[in-house]
Amino acid sequence: xxxxxxxxxxxxxxxxxxxxxxxxxxxxxxxxxxxxxxxxxxxxxxxxxxxxxxxxxxxxxxxxxxxxxxxxxxxxxxxxxxxxxxxxxxxxxxxxxxxxxxxxxxxxxxxxxxxxxxxxxxxxxxxxxxxxxxxxxxxxxxxxxxxxxxxxxxxxxxxxxxxxxxxxxxxxxxxxxxxxxxxxxxxxxxxxxxxxxxxxxxxxxxxxxxxxxxxxxxxxxxxxxxxxxxxxxxxxxxxxxxxxxxxxxxxxxxxxxxxxxxxxxxxxxxxxxxxxxxxxxxxxxxxxxxxxxxxxxxxxxxxxxxxxxxxxxxxxxxxxxxxxxxxxxxxxxxxxxxxxxxxxxxxxxxxxxxxxxxxxxxxxxxxxxxxxxxxxxxxxxxxxxxxxxxxxxxxxxxxxxxxxxxxxxxxxxxxxxxxxxxxxxxxxxxxxxxxxxxxxxxxxxxxxxxxxxxxxxxxxxxxxxxxxxxxxxxxxxxxxxxxxxxxxxxxxxxxxxxxxxxxxxxxxxxxxxxxxxxxxxxxxxxxxxxxxxxxxxxxxxxxxxxxxxxxxxxxxxxxxxxxxxxxxxxxxxxxxxxxxxxxxxxxxxxxxxxxxxxxxxxxxxxxxxxxxxxxxxxxxxxxxxxx
Amino acid sequence: xxxxxxxxxxxxxxxxxxxxxxxxxxxxxxxxxxxxxxxxxxxxxxxxxxxxxxxxxxxxxxxxxxxxxxxxxxxxxxxxxxxxxxxxxxxxxxxxxxxxxxxxxxxxxxxxxxxxxxxxxxxxxxxxxxxxxxxxxxxxxxxxxxxxxxxxxxxxxxxxxxxxxxxxxxxxxxxxxxxxxxxxxxxxxxxxxxxxxxxxxxxxxxxxxxxxxxxxxxxxxxxxxxxxxxxxxxxxxxxxxxxxxxxxxxxxxxxxxxxxxxxxxxxxxxxxxxxxxxxxxxxxxxxxxxxxxxxxxxxxxxxxxxxxxxxxxxxxxxxxxxxxxxxx
Numbered sequence: 001x002x003x004x005x006x007x008x009x010x011x012x013x014x015x016x017x018x019x020x021x022x023x024x025x026x027x028x029x030x031x032x033x034x035x036x037x038x039x040x041x042x043x044x045x046x047x048x049x050x051x052x053x054x055x056x057x058x059x060x061x062x063x064x065x066x067x068x069x070x071x072x073x074x075x076x077x078x079x080x081x082x083x084x085x086x087x088x089x090x091x092x093x094x095x096x097x098x099x100x101x102x103x104x105x106x107x108x109x110x111x112x113x114x115x116x117x118x119x120x121x122x123x124x125x126x127x128x129x130x131x132x133x134x135x136x137x138x139x140x141x142x143x144x145x146x147x148x149x150x151x152x153x154x155x156x157x158x159x160x161x162x163x164x165x166x167x168x169x170x171x172x173x174x175x176x177x178x179x180x181x182x183x184x185x186x187x188x189x190x191x192x193x194x195x196x197x198x199x200x201x202x203x204x205x206x207x208x209x210x211x212x213x214x215x216x217x218x219x220x221x222x223x224x225x226x227x228x229x230x231x232x233x234x235x236x237x238x239x240x241x242x243x244x245x246x247x248x249x250x251x252x253x254x255x256x257x258x259x260x261x262x263x264x265x266x267x268x269x270x271x272x273x274x275x276x277x278x279x280x281x282x283x284x285x286x287x288x289x290x291x292x293x294x295x296x297x298x299x300x301x302x303x304x305x306x307x308x309x310x311x312x313x314x315x316x317x318x319x320x321x322x323x324x325x326x327x328x329x330x331x332x333x334x335x336x337x338x339x340x341x342x343x344x345x346x347x348x349x350x351x352x353x354x355x356x357x358x359x360x361x362x363x364x365x366x367x368x369x370x371x372x373x374x375x376x377x378x379x380x381x382x383x384x385x386x387x388x389x390x391x392x393x394x395x396x397x398x399x400x401x402x403x404x405x406x407x408x409x410x411x412x413x414x415x416x417x418x419x420x421x422x423x424x425x426x427x428x429x430x431x432x433x434x435x436x437x438x439x440x441x442x443x444x445x446x447x448x449x450x451x452x453x454x455x456x457x458x459x460x461x462x463x464x465x466x467x468x469x470x471x472x473x474x475x476x477x478x479x480x481x482x483x484x485x486x487x488x489x490x491x492x493x494x495x496x497x498x499x500x501x502x503x504x505x506x507x508x509x510x511x512x513x514x515x516x517x518x519x520x521x522x523x524x525x526x527x528x529x530x531x532x533x534x535x536x537x538x539x540x541x542x543x544x545x546x547x548x549x550x551x552x553x554x555x556x557x558x559x560x561x562x563x564x565x566x567x568x569x570x571x572x573x574x575x576x577x578x579x580x581x582x583x584x585x586x587x588x589x590x591x592x593x594x595x596x597x598x599x600x601x602x603x604x605x606x607x608x609x610x611x612x613x614x615x616x617x618x619x620x621x622x623x624x625x626x627x
Numbered sequence: 628x629x630x631x632x633x634x635x636x637x638x639x640x641x642x643x644x645x646x647x648x649x650x651x652x653x654x655x656x657x658x659x660x661x662x663x664x665x666x667x668x669x670x671x672x673x674x675x676x677x678x679x680x681x682x683x684x685x686x687x688x689x690x691x692x693x694x695x696x697x698x699x700x701x702x703x704x705x706x707x708x709x710x711x712x713x714x715x716x717x718x719x720x721x722x723x724x725x726x727x728x729x730x731x732x733x734x735x736x737x738x739x740x741x742x743x744x745x746x747x748x749x750x751x752x753x754x755x756x757x758x759x760x761x762x763x764x765x766x767x768x769x770x771x772x773x774x775x776x777x778x779x780x781x782x783x784x785x786x787x788x789x790x791x792x793x794x795x796x797x798x799x800x801x802x803x804x805x806x807x808x809x810x811x812x813x814x815x816x817x818x819x820x821x822x823x824x825x826x827x828x829x830x831x832x833x834x835x836x837x838x839x840x841x842x843x844x845x846x847x848x849x850x851x852x853x854x855x856x857x858x859x860x861x862x863x864x865x866x867x868x869x870x871x872x873x874x875x876x877x878x879x880x881x882x883x884x885x886x887x888x889x890x891x892x893x894x895x896x897x898x899x900x901x902x903x904x905x906x907x908x909x910x911x912x913x914x915x916x917x918x919x920x921x922x923x924x925x926x927x928x929x930x931x932x933x934x935x936x937x938x939x940x941x942x943x944x945x946x947x948x949x950x951x952x953x954x955x
Contacts, residue, residue, distance in 0.1 A: 021865060025643050070833060070933060071832065071930055072930055073830060073931070076829075076830065099732050144729065149787075149788055149826075151786070151787050151788070151804060151828070152787040152827070152829055154829065157786065157787055157829065238726070242804050242805020242806075242873070248788065248804055248806075249803065249806070254742070261795055276888055289711055313790060313798070313799050313800055313801050313825075314801045314803060314808075315800065315801065315806065315808035315809075318729070318733070321729070325722060325725055325726075329718045329722050330718065332714060332718050333715060333718065336711055336714035337707075339679065340710045340711060341707060343682050343683055344704075344706065345685055346683070346686040346687060346702040347682075347686040347689065347706075348699055348700065348703055349701060351686075351687055353687075356820070360686070361683065364683055365680055368675075368676050368679050368680070369676060372675060372676055373667075373839075375718065375721060376665075376668050376672065377724075378667070378725075379668065379721065379728075380725065380729060381660070381664055381725060381728040381729050381732060382664055382665055382668060382725065382728075382799075383649045383798075384799055384800070385658075385660070385661050385665060385798045385799070386650070386792060387823065387825070388667075388790060388799070388825040388827075389792075389798060397636065405943045445875055446679070451650075452649065452650045452665075453648075453649045453650075454648035454649045454650060454794045454821075456792070456823055456825045456832075457825070457827070458827040458832060459832060460833050462833065463909075466648065467649075469895075559675055562877075567855075575941075591787065
């Protein structure tokens with residue numbers, strides 16, 4: 001028990017229980033959510049760089065008409081890789097990574113729920129990313145778009161193993177996303193610090209919770225889609241073959257039933273980050289906590305009712321068109337509520353213009369444009385003119401870069417001190433923000449005009465007589481500005497990591513629990529689990545938080561609490577490090593990659609998976625296993 | 628960000644005078660309705676953006692009255708509720724405008740002409756159907772329509788999904804294997820309108836263009852009458868040799884020239900290839916030189932397309948190109 005111990009003694013005991021010892025073996029076996037989140041983050045940002053380089057390649061090709069720098073085959077691989085990398089290997093994992101790092105700290109617990117599953121999920125997404133990028137290096141990457149429409153991706157027209165590689169990469173990423181979503185839900189519902197009732201949960205945690213539920217409901221749709229696609233290709237099922245009673249539009253329905261909520265999987269965590277940053281740098285509690293939570297939930301629900309707006313030109317019945325126009329327009333209301341609450345918070349507070357807030361201001365300005373062009377494409381007649389043109393390319397980059405990457409970069413500046421114990425540079429931060437904001441708008445705003453001037457998406461070149469050359473050159477040059485902004489950002493990250501100024505536990509004087517522990521947090525997160533009686537406990541009790549006692553120190557233990565009131569219910573053991581998730585991930589990968597080539601891989605590949613799962617769950621007689 | 632509205636204005640000016648393939652250069656019944664909706668919606672949205680941005684700026688620069696008391700909290704609550712109410716109003720207005728446009732578009736007059744459009748990798752086939760099947764004819768990549776008349780297109784695909792889009796005339800509509808869609812075109816002014824496949828369809832998606840030529844009824848009738856006829860007989864020895872080559876080599880296996888024994892169905896109908904403005908789905912202007920260049924090396928000009936490289940001497944190339952050009 002920790003009751004009788006003084007602080008130093010207690011820390012020694014906790015460190016012994018929770019710390020990951022040095023060594024490669026121990027690194028592979030660790031289940032510390034902070035170490036795993038850091039791996040996720042680094043991996044996701046590496047994929048951001050790779051995906052960005054692909055974008056640069058496309059801009060070089062499109063800078064002039066009839067350029068022959070990339071042949072159509074390479075270009076099609078590159079735009080497919082760009083979309084797939086950014087959506088599946090950067091945007092979703094990076095938001096999950098932030099959740100894995102921050103949620104346990106913000107709810108005041110010692111580790112994420114199902115920590116071994118968490119370790120497994122990282123290895124899985126890493127292999128999925130490697131699969132995609134190694135195939136690209138071998139000139140065999142998918143070339144059917146990140147949406148992989150049949151029949152272009154089907155057995156008849158999709159040659160080689162390219163579409164199969166895409167489908168299995170999807171399986172890897174959805175597997176890992178589902179695992180993380182379950183961990184987040186359970187952590188938020190059952191591991192909150194005593195007193196953190198539903199109305200005291202930090203907004204970022206709320207947004208991550210809604211995101212996790214969207215993942216749980218959307219991912220099965222894409223799992224069905226990618227599995228049926230590979231079945232059509234591998235064992236000649238006929239889900240998507242009209243000649244044999246299949247239907248090519250079925251693919252689009254299941255893909256977008258996942259694909260549209262995907263946007264909110266990426267956007268909602270960003271909205272949570274923006275809410276956090278706005279409150280901290282306005283020096284007051286957020287205005288409209290309840291409306292914001294309701295708006296998050298409403299967005300999550302509505303997200304599943306508007307997938308058809310990606311299919312407005314496939315020839316729909318009029319009534320269906322009307323319904324999906326109305327529902328797509330309606331999602332502007334919860335988005336509006338969020339924007340207005342942030343504006344009210346800034347209005348009522350005393351804004352401090354630190355780099356994280358700059359990124360959030362840039363986010364509001366650009367995201368509103370993306371939201372408004374979203375309202376435009378929600379209209380069926382409007383959409384028939386801009387669908388599949390550069391107007392839509394502009395629209396979703398405003399939503400995804402403006403709406404998610406800007407808050408994410410702000411969040412990196414904001415939480416970097418917590419994660420590393422070091423501050424990033426305000427001066428470089430301003431430069432990075434200025435260059436990225438300007439470069440982004442100069443790159444993507446003209447694309448709206450290109451779309452209205454009739455330039456379709458996914459073309460590897462265009463003819464000189466078309467009036468698009470000037471704008472395309474301008475866009476390609478502006479993209480360099482955008483790239484330079486990211487270069488400054490990454491230089492700042494590397495510099496700060498090595499030699500940034502020490503941060504101290506709470507450099508921004510923020511109010512939520514992650515700032516109640518040292519920076520970076522110790523392996524056990526909190527010496528004693530805090531007791532919460534407010535939304536921003538550190539603002540209410542700046543000097544010292546009330547804490548609980550009574551957890552054992554001779555094993556990993558944390559508090560399980562009730563869903564609504566967060567009343568402490570039980571002392572719950574938390575699993576120790578284990579190498580088995582790593583082996584299970586290797587076995588799963590062998591099965592999934594093997595099944596690209598032969599259906600028998602599913603049969604024989606399931607044996608090693610079974611073996612590793614038995615190893616994973618084998619009772620080892622320790623307290624953590626049995627309780 | 629001030630530049631955004633300036634940009635938009637500039638775009639409108641630029642596109643007003645050029646733009647053979649532009650949403651803003653609307654010359655068709657549907658496209659004109661759509662342009663009104665598009666410009667109206669953009670204006671409303673630009674105003675909304677301006678209001679939000681001004682609110683943001685004033686929240687950031689305001690220095691006085693920041694005591695955060697209960698009064699300003701109440702004021703903020705009223706402002707936020709008002710803004711949400713205004714959002715609902717704007718959204719409802721735009722939704723209604725969208726519905727009215729849809730209704731106006733569906734009230735198009737009954738079509739006087741029906742054309743079957745079949746898209747394939749990477750070109751367009753237009754089948755001018757007729758109750759008298761002897762009067763039906765097939766052309767490729769160039770659609771002639773009478774101006775001021777509603778023309779119904781029946782849209783089909785013979786391989787993957789494509790999308791028919793001639794922005795100056797109407798919004799786009801997909802061509803989907805296993806399904807049939809339809810689209811009504813009505814050009815209000817004579818002209819040549821460029822269109823392009825808008826759904827990614829593989830290697831040469833970029834080079835799958837078409838031209839719609841809207842002309843007076845009499846001109847259209849004359850054109851249609853000529854298209855119904857068989858391919859022109861060669862008049863000069865060079866062309867005669869070209870025809871012989873066409874029949875002897877692989878060409879006839881894929882292409883049709885009515886009035887000859889060339890009856891292949893894989894590639895475009897070439898009966899009147901010489902009368903078209905462009906070749907290879909809008910890729911090249913139709914001249915004897917570009918015909919020869921295309922026949923000599925289709926894979927360099929349009930990598931991945933389905934036309935094979937047929938080894939020919941330069942004399943043979945010249946003869947074939949002359950024959951093609953003569954098929955007026």
